[in-house]
Amino acid sequence: MMEKNIVTIEFEALPENQSFARSVAAAYVGAADPTVEELTEIKTAVSEAVSNAIIHGYERKGQGRISMEMKFVDRDKVFIRITDQGCGIDDIARAREPMYSTGSDMEMSGMGFTVMESFVDKVLVESQLGVGTSVTLIKYLDTYYDL
Numbered sequence: 001m002m003e004k005n006i007v008t009i010e011f012e013a014l015p016e017n018q019s020f021a022r023s024v025a026a027a028y029v030g031a032a033d034p035t036v037e038e039l040t041e042i043k044t045a046v047s048e049a050v051s052n053a054i055i056h057g058y059e060r061k062g063q064g065r066i067s068m069e070m071k072f073v074d075r076d077k078v079f080i081r082i083t084d085q086g087c088g089i090d091d092i093a094r095a096r097e098p099m100y101s102t103g104s105d106m107e108m109s110g111m112g113f114t115v116m117e118s119f120v121d122k123v124l125v126e127s128q129l130g131v132g133t134s135v136t137l138i139k140y141l142d143t144y145y146d147l
Contacts, residue, residue, distance in 0.1 A: 005031070006071040013054045013064040013084065021050045021068055021082075028070045029078055033143050041119035042080070042139055048112045049082040049135045057086025057133055076141050083134040089127035096125070 007028055011017045025046040026039055034042070050066060058064040069081045089095050096113040116123045122138040 004072045006069065008067060008069040010065050010067045012062065013058045013066050013086075014062050015054060017066070018047055018050045018054065021066070022047050024068065025070065025080055029139075029141075032072065032076075032078070032141050034141050035143070038139065038141055042078070042137070045116045045119045045123075045137045045139075046080060046082065048115045049080075049137065052112045052135070053082060053084035053086060053133065056089075057084035059087065076143070078139050078141065080137045080139075081134055082137075083132065085132040088129040088131055089125070089133055090129060092125050092127055 009024055011020060022043045026043050029039060029042050046068070050068075053066050054060065054062075057066075064084060064086055067081075067083045069079075069083075071079050073079055096117075113123065113125070116135070116137060120137045120139045122136075124136040124138070125133065126136075127133040
């Protein structure tokens with residue numbers, strides 16, 4: 001497995017940084033000349049993962065940081081890992097079920113992981129209570145990044 005151009009950024013867990021993360025991911029993946037559809041899918045999945053970290057990981061308190069690591073692997077595969085040091089997920093399998101949400105207000109759809117899974121090829125979730133959560137998005141591109 002070859003890795004190329006590993007980039008890591010860190011930002012505050014604030015709602016306004018969700019669009020920042022989307023833009024950074026789009027700029028990074030743009031080096032591979034993806035289709036518009038692939039780029040939109042990646043941006044949407046990143047947006048959901050960052051939103052989950054802000055809303056659930058840090059419970060919207062804006063106190064904490066999110067890191068995003070991006071790398072190309074095997075010429076046509078991009079990994080994007082979003083990590084928080086928030087409260088963690090008690091039951092990952094349940095959290096991945098459509099319509100399940102720990103949020104109490106009406107804007108919580110419980111569809112974050114479902115949306116991520118529909119737009120990328122694989123979603124890996126690692127979490128530990130009181131330590132944080134890491135979501136890795138894996139997307140195969142129709143184009144090939146020149147290693």
